[in-house]
Amino acid sequence: MQGFSTLFYKEILRFWKVSFQTVAAPVLTAVLYLLIFSHVLESHVEAYPGVRYTAFLIPGLAMMSMLQNAFANTSSSLIQSKITGNIVYILLPPLSHLEFFLAYVLAAVVRGLVVGSGVLAVTMWLAWPEFKYPLWILAFALLGSSVMAILGLIAGIWAEKFDQLAAFQNFIIVPLTFLSGVFYSIHSLPAFWLGVSHLNPVFYMIDGFRYGFFGASDVSPWLSLAVVSGTVVVLAAFTLQLLRTGYKLKH
């Protein structure tokens, strides 16, 4: 596992060396969202009974930041290595597909957790998000970040140019996260869009994560846990198969 731990450490160091851009910037963005939305909507929306809108928004923003940064970490690392060509230094050593997969994904999960903790650390002073069930919080933070880290790996393997990666991000990842109930409870939606939201795995990540804070959610946290875990398993199996066949990484 020496190869794995080295690659994992390298991936951590890669984002940590530019932490102003990879950690501080997304935390600031989330805080700005919170300030603006809570200023406009605080007195108009009550998503759950007895929960202030600002408090309701905090877990959503924290999860969204984690998801986007987990995705960004794997995808940007891979595409940069592919375009500059230094991916050969990862492909030539005797790393197994599993080591490769785990090192990239776990480093991205770490970045997600660091950013998420940063968002919570700053925003909880504006409204207290209760933290009722820390284990649920942690479980969904880990699983949600994993899903996006794996999607980032897939996107990084598939994309040959930066604009393809940007398209993947802008047309798949951003809509999935924005339309998942970050800013609202999906029960406020018309029936059709409520149904559509139930098809979005990101909805279950945010809903389950929010349950950990307030003990209230749109669907059962167990259902969310099952959906998100299932997504991790399916995506992981698919990605390991991509790595095994050498899709786009080897000729």
Next chain:
Amino acid sequence: MSVAIRFSAVKKRFGELEALKGIDLEVREGEFFALLGPNGAGKTTLISVLGGLTQADSGKAEVLGSDVQRDYRAARRKVGIVPQELTFDPFFTVRETLQFQSGYFGLRRNHAWIDELLEQLGLASKADANMRSLSGGMKRRVMVAQALVHKPPVIVLDEPTAGVDVALRQTLWAFIQRLNGEGHTIVLTTHYLEEAETLCNRIAMLKQGELVALDDKAALMASHSARVLSLRLFPDVLPAALQPLLVSQEGGAYQLKLDDCGTLEAMLATLREAGVAVQDMEILKPDLESVFLDVMGRKRG
């Protein structure tokens, strides 16, 4: 002596292009081996197959008995490849780059060897500099160090001296020769044929995905190119009897084919009979470049 690298009927096709048309090739342990060929001959593809970066369509490649596909972890530990393209990771310093590379091979405590590599390749003063700040030649040295970080018994250098200054070439070759002396097998591709001629003891030539020559250097040189006799004459007229031997004529000197030194006397006699005096005479030995051009089917200049 046992086999360091074995290619058996390796074929690779990229769309319409048949990059490798069934290569059979063995490199023996301890050899300093040159793989030569014009651009697009398939040298880099062959090396990529060896490193597992490219999967052959058929055939197989082995490093010291380990199949590069089925037993890839063992095969990769045994070989160090310096890729042709100049690549680096801009996030890290030289020492970090080498420590990571070492870790990927499962070697955590490798400081002594990393220090020695830095020293031997003239990188010691740049150890803590960011990769981005290095000149092209310095980056090339780091690439060599990266390939050697796990002390591979087989070392493959794909055009390591392309665009590199004389100082580095000398440091690099001195170091590589030392490693060869210590028993490492070296495979080299280069466009500088004099390098291959000086360093290597066996040579393979590739052309359009096919192996067109494979022999010891001495045998290859002897079989493929005759010596050349260069003459300056007065009066400046080549007797008709010698015309068939004329290879080229440049700057008042006639280059004549000299199959064997025994015929020299007869040629001189012919000149004397024709009343032509020899002003200057030189016997040019064949070099690898002339052999190369000969094998590649071009006329020598």
